[in-house]
Amino acid sequence: MSIDALLVNPVFLSQNEAERELMSPYIPLGLLYLGAFLRERDFQVEIFDGTFARGNQDFIAALETHQPKTVGITAVKPNGDKVLELAAIAKQHNAFVVVGGPDPTYSPDFYLQNPAVDLVVHHEGELTLAEVLDSRQGGDQPAYALGEMPGIAFRDQFGELVVNPRRDYLLNLDQLPTPARDMVDIDKYLQVWREHNGYASLSISVSRGCPYGCKWCADAVHGQDFRIRSVESVVAEVKSLKDIYNIDRLRVVDDVDGLDAQWIADWAAVAEQEDAVLPFEALYEVERQDIPMLDIRDSL
Numbered sequence: 370m371s372i373d374a375l376l377v378n379p380v381f382l383s384q385n386e387a388e389r390e391l392m393s394p395y396i397p398l399g400l401l402y403l404g405a406f407l408r409e410r411d412f413q414v415e416i417f418d419g420t421f422a423r424g425n426q427d428f429i430a431a432l433e434t435h436q437p438k439t440v441g442i443t444a445v446k447p448n449g450d451k452v453l454e455l456a457a458i459a460k461q462h463n464a465f466v467v468v469g470g471p472d473p474t475y476s477p478d479f480y481l482q483n484p485a486v487d488l489v490v491h492h493e494g495e496l497t498l499a500e501v502l503d504s505r506q507g508g509d510q511p512a513y514a515l516g517e518m519p520g521i522a523f524r525d526q527f528g529e530l531v532v533n534p535r536r537d538y539l540l541n542l543d544q545l546p547t548p549a550r551d552m553v554d555i556d557k558y559l560q561v562w563r564e565h566n567g568y569a570s571l572s573i574s575v576s577r578g579c580p581y582g583c584k585w586c587a588d589a590v591h592g593q594d595f596r597i598r599s600v601e602s603v604v605a606e607v608k609s610l611k612d613i614y615n616i617d618r619l620r621v622v623d624d625v626d627g628l629d630a631q632w633i634a635d636w637a638a639v640a641e642q643e644d645a646v647l648p649f650e651a652l653y654e655v656e657r658q659d660i661p662m663l664d665i666r667d668s669l
């Protein structure tokens with residue numbers, strides 16, 4: 370059976386000594402958001418997670434099993450070459466190859482210089498990837514046929530790089546489905562965390578965007594428009610992570626947290642009411658002197 374899309378996490382513990390030394394593998398949350406969003410729109414979608422795979426042979430087996438029309442690979446800078454290696458394998462299996470995530474957002478040219486990559490999706494990915502899959506249904510057209518669709522980059526008929534403007538950010542994050550954690554082997558992640566760190570942690574995203582605009586990071590994937598989920602939706606997700614996976618800690622993977630002290634206070638209050646309290650770690654803007662989050666966290 371040929372599925373619509375295979376989403377790929379190119380981080381292989383088996384091939385990455387630095388990650389093996391840490392042994393704190395994080396689920397590919399961006400892909401799990403994309404997976405949930407596509408599934409909700411009735412696309413047939415699977416995830417190939419390199420984390421516990423033996424090597425490229427497992428990726429090839431996934432391509433042969435699923436015969437995906439589109440392969441979508443997520444990329445950060447240190448994985449760039451690995452992403453291109455997997456893209457070439459996917460291309461040999463006749464897939465339309467899309468690359469997305471932080472590094473293709475910064476450097477679409479690095480990926481599109483390689484003929485194995487058909488398309489870059491830059492910035493927030495849910496709406497753009499769904500629209501790409503929709504537009505390509507029933508056809509084998511080249512990437513440039515997608516024309517002026519926002520949020521993409523491709524090579525035109527003459528091989529020149531075209532980067533379309535980004536798509537507007539999603540304003541109401543509560544409209545997004547919960548990340549499809551069932552699409553990866555969560556039990557294995559938790560087992561590794563417990564064995565190597567003595568506790569089990571899973572990641573969660575509470576907000577998107579960061580208003581600070583530090584020079585080296587000014588064009589972050591989720592932009593400068595800070596958007597935050599409702600306290601209720603976050604508490605419901607944490608409660609389900611606690612109940613289903615029995616985790617000990619949370620890693621909040623937002624660009625920046627603690628901007629809105631009232632939101633943090635409300636989160637703490639509702640979490641206590643709903644028995645959804647867990648220790649967490651998060652990123653905070655380094656020059657801010659007020660740290661309301663730490664007081665509240667300590668009081669839990």
Ligand code: B12
Pocket residue numbers: 380388395396397398399400402403440441442443444445446447448467468469470471472475490492493494495498572574586589590591621622623624652
């Ligand atoms: C949390 C975090 C971590 C955590 C957890 C990472 C993880 N694997 O979950 C830890 C601490 C482990 C970490 C490690 C590293 N990180 Co980090 N991290 C982040 C942070 C703050 C949030 C990432 C996140 O989960 N966001 C939430 C999810 C929902 O968003 P997302 O992943 O971006 O996915 C969306 C879009 O990007 C897009 N998308 C993503 N993939 C794909 C794929 C396709 C096909 C499509 C269509 C779309 C798409 O759609 C998604 C939904 O909208 C970002 C900052 C940022 N703004 O991106 C830095 C960031 C990604 N990290 C960065 C770096 C450099 C690293 C390290 C290399 C650091 C180091 N030197 O070791 C390592 C690499 C780890 C690895 N092996 O991959 C850089 C990457 C820069 C670059 N040019 O690539 C960033 C952007 C920080 C920065 N501003 O410099 N990181």
Ligand code: SF4
Pocket residue numbers: 579580581582583586587589624625654655
């Ligand atoms: S505070 Fe962090 S996420 Fe925000 S712009 Fe600066 S480095 Fe980027």
